[in-house]
Amino acid sequence: MPNIAAIRWVTRGEKKPPVIQYMLLDDNLDYLIYPKEIAVTDLETDIDAIFQAIEKLAWKNSPLEIHFKSINQSYGRHRKDSFQFHRLIKKRLAKKNLLKPNSRTALLLKKDNLRRFKSALYLLDIDCKTKGCAFIAHLWAIALKATRSRVPLVIKKIWKARYGITRMTQQDLQKFLEFYTHLSA
Secondary structure (H helix, E strand, C coil): CCEEEEEEEECCCCCCCCEEEEEEECCCCCEEEEEEEEECCCHHHHHHHHHHHHHHHCCCCCCEEEEEECCCCCCCCCCHHHHHHHHHHHHHHHHCCCCCCCCECCCCCCHHHHHHHHHHHHHCCCCCCCCCCCHHHHHHHHHCCCCCCCHHHHHHHHHHHHCCCCCCCHHHHHHHHHHHHHHHC
């Protein structure tokens, strides 16, 4: 399994600068770079710094996948810096041969799926409920491509990684179903 990086662009209104949130996970879904949030001062240098940090800590013998969330250019009322981020990140990924058709996450989780996903992360010792840490759940969703239809699969993947399970036995499956039922309650 490859190292997985997640990068997210967040606008914060007209008066505040946008932020870039990012993290890097190893093949066991442990942090290589704990989720960070940086305010954008110069877009190109900030993106370069993020890529350097990711490449420095990514293992050389393991492939790297980078997933990102940006505002798409077809969205009519986006800010110019949002479009620049989208263009720059795609350019950097293409330059490093990391751009794939599914690198960009189309939609983030909402409502019930997001609540279930956050609860699963919290119960698996990934803190995303503390004040100021809510963005961590979105980064995990971006990194593991958690969409509405894939939420149960992604939760199962994290659960297996946290318990060190490579192959599910009937007993493990029963424990997971009990865990997942607890999330839905």
